[in-house]
Amino acid sequence: MNVHTNADQIEINGVVVTATPGQRPALVDGCDTVVGLFQKRCEQLGDRTAHREKDLGIWQSYSWKDYWNHAKWIGLGLRALGMERGEVVSILSEDRKEWLYADMGIQCVGGIASGVYTTDSASQLEYLLRDSGSRFLFVENDEQLDKFLEIEDQAEHVVKVIILDQDGLHDLRHEKCVFIDELYDTGRAFEAENHGFFEEEIAKTQPGDTGLLIYTSGTTGMPKGAMLSQENVIAGCVSGAHALPTQDDDEQLCFLPLCHILERNVSAYFPIAGKSTVNFAESTETVFDNLQEVSPAHFTAVPRVWEKVYSRVLVLAQEATPLGRLCFKLAVKAGLKRADYLLERKPVPMGTKINYAVWDFLVLRNLRRMLGMDKMRRGGTGAAPISPELIRWYWAIGVQLLEGYGMTENSGIASINLPDDNKIGTVGKAVPGFDVRIAEDGEIQTFGLNNFQGYWRNNEKTAETFTDDGWLRTGDVGKVDEDGFLSITGRLKDIIITAGGKNITPAEIESRLKFSHYISDAVVIGDARKYLTCLIMIDQENVEKFAQDLKVPFSDFASLCAAQEVVDLIKKEVDEVNKDFARVEQIKDFRLINVLLTAEDEELTATMKLKRGFVEKKHAGLIEEMY
Structure with a gap:
C-alpha cells in the first residue's frame, strides 16, 4: 500500500515552504540550502x-x-x-x-x-x-x-x-x-x-552538496556515516513546517544530543526556518528544572523522558494529602473523558467540557505550570514505542502529546500525528512532500527529498539500502490502515524464527512490556529455540518506590532486582502482557538485568537503545538458565 501526501507552496506562520515528493526544488522562503x-x-x-x-x-x-x-x-x-x-x-x-x-x-x-x-x-x-x-x-x-x-x-x-x-x-x-x-x-x-x-x-x-555526516547508532555493528545533503535538510524543514509548525515567538528547550537527527532538526534547523528561540538545558540532570523555567511552546523527547515526568507526577500525587489525592484523581478522570472524544475526533459534549473546565481551573492548570508545560501547544515523541495509555494521560492533563516516526536516513521525519488528525497506536500519516509504501515482506519504504544520499565511503551498504526503483529500505516492519495511518510493528532483522518454524516479531511483545511503568526495556529471546524468554530492565525509580511502599529491604540496584517481591511484580506484568498474545508468542520465563546501564555501556547505544546482539552475548548465562 502506498501513501502519498502532496505539498504545494503554502505559507505557514509567515514562512513560505514548497515541496512535492521526488521533485525539486524544496524551498523555505525561497532558499534551497x-x-x-x-x-x-x-x-x-x-x-x-x-x-x-x-x-x-x-x-x-x-x-x-x-x-x-x-x-x-x-x-x-x-x-x-x-x-x-x-x-x-x-x-x-x-x-x-x-x-x-x-x-x-x-x-x-x-x-x-x-x-x-x-x-x-x-x-x-x-x-x-x-x-x-x-x-x-x-x-x-x-x-x-x-x-x-x-x-x-x-x-x-x-x-x-x-x-x-x-x-x-x-x-x-x-x-x-x-x-x-x-x-x-x-x-x-x-x-x-x-x-x-x-x-x-x-x-x-548547491542543494546536492553534503552538509551533514550523522553516524547511525550501530545496533548491528560499527556505526555507518549517513550523508545528508543541504536539500535533505531543507526538505526536512518543509515537512516540519507542515507537521510541526513553529512560530517566531516560540521558546524551545534543547537537551537531547545534537549528534542525533531528531534534536538537530528541532533545535537547529526548524528554528532557523521558523525564527524561534532555542534555550539550552544545563544538563540532562537539570532538564526538568529548565523545562519549568523556559515553559516551551513545544517539547520533543524520547518516551523515557515522558515516562519520567509521568512517574514524578504520580509520586507527588501519592505524597499529597487525602484531599489532594482525591482532587488529582477526579481531575485526571475528567481529563480522560474529554481526551477520549478529542482523540477519536468527536465533538466533546457540553457536560464533559464544563466538568473538565472546572478541574482544569482547580488542578490541571497548576499541574501544567509546575511541569513547565503551561504554554505548550504540543509535545512530540519518537525514536521508540510509547504507551497509548501514557499519550491519553498527557491529553487528559491538557498536553497534546503526538507520536511520530523518522530515521537518520530519511532526515528524521517521515510521518507524524497531528493534533486534529491523530490516531493513538500509530506514528501518523506521511508528512507532506513524502511517500510511504509497504513492501511484500512488510518492510516500510520511503521516497522523497528527505531520503539521504547514502553511506559515507560505503557504496555496497548504500546499494543495499535502496530498492531498484529508488525507495529507501527502512528495515522497519509496519502497516498502513485504511485512513493512511502508519504503524510500526518491528525490525526485519529482529524477526525470531522459533525451533518450531514460527516467525515472531519481538518488537510488538517488547513494546507491550515497556508500556509497564515498572519495565524500562526488554529483549525477547527465542531464535531457533523451543519457546520465548525475555531479559528485562526494570524502571529504577518506580520499582524503588514500589519496594519502599511495601517495606521491601534492598541496599543497591542488584539487591532490588533480586527481591522476591520485585520478581513477582515483574512476573505479574509479564503475565498481563501474555494474555494478548498467542501461546507460541508468550514469554515462558524471564530474568532481570541487575546492573544499571548507561550510554557508556556496550549494551546501549548513545540514544539509549539496547543492542540486541551485545545483550544476548553479555548475558548468555542468564539466557541459558531459562532453557
Missing part, C-alpha cells in the same frame, strides 16, 4: 534573540547577529587553517550555543559537520575520526580532550583540536590544540584580508 536560509534569517532578525544559555545560574541571551558572526569566524578560521570544501569536521560536545555555531560555520564554508556523542569512548572517537577523515575536531572541555589525547598516535591525520571550554586547561601547551577564542581571532583576521569570502562560499553551496 540551509546555509542560504541561515544567512537570510540572520540578516532579517539581527538583534533578536536566537539562543539562551545559562552562565553562573543566570539565563543569558544571544542574538542572530551573534549567531552569524561566530559561525562566520569559525568557518573562516577553519578555512584559514587549511580546511577544504567537502571535508568533514567533527564536533564532540554537549549541547551549547557553540555546537550550533560550529555546525553552521562548517557548512557555510562548504564543509560537512559530524557530531560525536560525548558518551563515546576514546576508541570509538578514533574510529569515527578515521572513518570520516576528519582533520579538525571540536571538543567541549578537558574530559573530551583527554579522549583525543589517548588516541592521538592513531589519529595523526587530525591537524587541529579546537577546545570550547578553557576551565582547567589554561596551562595547556599542545601544538595541535587551540581554544575557540583563538579560532575566532583567526577567522576575524582572515575576513579582514578576504572581505565577502564567507558570503561567496554560501552562494557556491
Whole structure:
C-alpha cells in the first residue's frame, strides 16, 4: 500500500515552504540550502534573540547577529587553517550555543559537520575520526580532550583540536590544540584580508552538496556515516513546517544530543526556518528544572523522558494529602473523558467540557505550570514505542502529546500525528512532500527529498539500502490502515524464527512490556529455540518506590532486582502482557538485568537503545538458565 501526501507552496506562520515528493526544488522562503536560509534569517532578525544559555545560574541571551558572526569566524578560521570544501569536521560536545555555531560555520564554508556523542569512548572517537577523515575536531572541555589525547598516535591525520571550554586547561601547551577564542581571532583576521569570502562560499553551496555526516547508532555493528545533503535538510524543514509548525515567538528547550537527527532538526534547523528561540538545558540532570523555567511552546523527547515526568507526577500525587489525592484523581478522570472524544475526533459534549473546565481551573492548570508545560501547544515523541495509555494521560492533563516516526536516513521525519488528525497506536500519516509504501515482506519504504544520499565511503551498504526503483529500505516492519495511518510493528532483522518454524516479531511483545511503568526495556529471546524468554530492565525509580511502599529491604540496584517481591511484580506484568498474545508468542520465563546501564555501556547505544546482539552475548548465562 502506498501513501502519498502532496505539498504545494503554502505559507505557514509567515514562512513560505514548497515541496512535492521526488521533485525539486524544496524551498523555505525561497532558499534551497540551509546555509542560504541561515544567512537570510540572520540578516532579517539581527538583534533578536536566537539562543539562551545559562552562565553562573543566570539565563543569558544571544542574538542572530551573534549567531552569524561566530559561525562566520569559525568557518573562516577553519578555512584559514587549511580546511577544504567537502571535508568533514567533527564536533564532540554537549549541547551549547557553540555546537550550533560550529555546525553552521562548517557548512557555510562548504564543509560537512559530524557530531560525536560525548558518551563515546576514546576508541570509538578514533574510529569515527578515521572513518570520516576528519582533520579538525571540536571538543567541549578537558574530559573530551583527554579522549583525543589517548588516541592521538592513531589519529595523526587530525591537524587541529579546537577546545570550547578553557576551565582547567589554561596551562595547556599542545601544538595541535587551540581554544575557540583563538579560532575566532583567526577567522576575524582572515575576513579582514578576504572581505565577502564567507558570503561567496554560501552562494557556491548547491542543494546536492553534503552538509551533514550523522553516524547511525550501530545496533548491528560499527556505526555507518549517513550523508545528508543541504536539500535533505531543507526538505526536512518543509515537512516540519507542515507537521510541526513553529512560530517566531516560540521558546524551545534543547537537551537531547545534537549528534542525533531528531534534536538537530528541532533545535537547529526548524528554528532557523521558523525564527524561534532555542534555550539550552544545563544538563540532562537539570532538564526538568529548565523545562519549568523556559515553559516551551513545544517539547520533543524520547518516551523515557515522558515516562519520567509521568512517574514524578504520580509520586507527588501519592505524597499529597487525602484531599489532594482525591482532587488529582477526579481531575485526571475528567481529563480522560474529554481526551477520549478529542482523540477519536468527536465533538466533546457540553457536560464533559464544563466538568473538565472546572478541574482544569482547580488542578490541571497548576499541574501544567509546575511541569513547565503551561504554554505548550504540543509535545512530540519518537525514536521508540510509547504507551497509548501514557499519550491519553498527557491529553487528559491538557498536553497534546503526538507520536511520530523518522530515521537518520530519511532526515528524521517521515510521518507524524497531528493534533486534529491523530490516531493513538500509530506514528501518523506521511508528512507532506513524502511517500510511504509497504513492501511484500512488510518492510516500510520511503521516497522523497528527505531520503539521504547514502553511506559515507560505503557504496555496497548504500546499494543495499535502496530498492531498484529508488525507495529507501527502512528495515522497519509496519502497516498502513485504511485512513493512511502508519504503524510500526518491528525490525526485519529482529524477526525470531522459533525451533518450531514460527516467525515472531519481538518488537510488538517488547513494546507491550515497556508500556509497564515498572519495565524500562526488554529483549525477547527465542531464535531457533523451543519457546520465548525475555531479559528485562526494570524502571529504577518506580520499582524503588514500589519496594519502599511495601517495606521491601534492598541496599543497591542488584539487591532490588533480586527481591522476591520485585520478581513477582515483574512476573505479574509479564503475565498481563501474555494474555494478548498467542501461546507460541508468550514469554515462558524471564530474568532481570541487575546492573544499571548507561550510554557508556556496550549494551546501549548513545540514544539509549539496547543492542540486541551485545545483550544476548553479555548475558548468555542468564539466557541459558531459562532453557
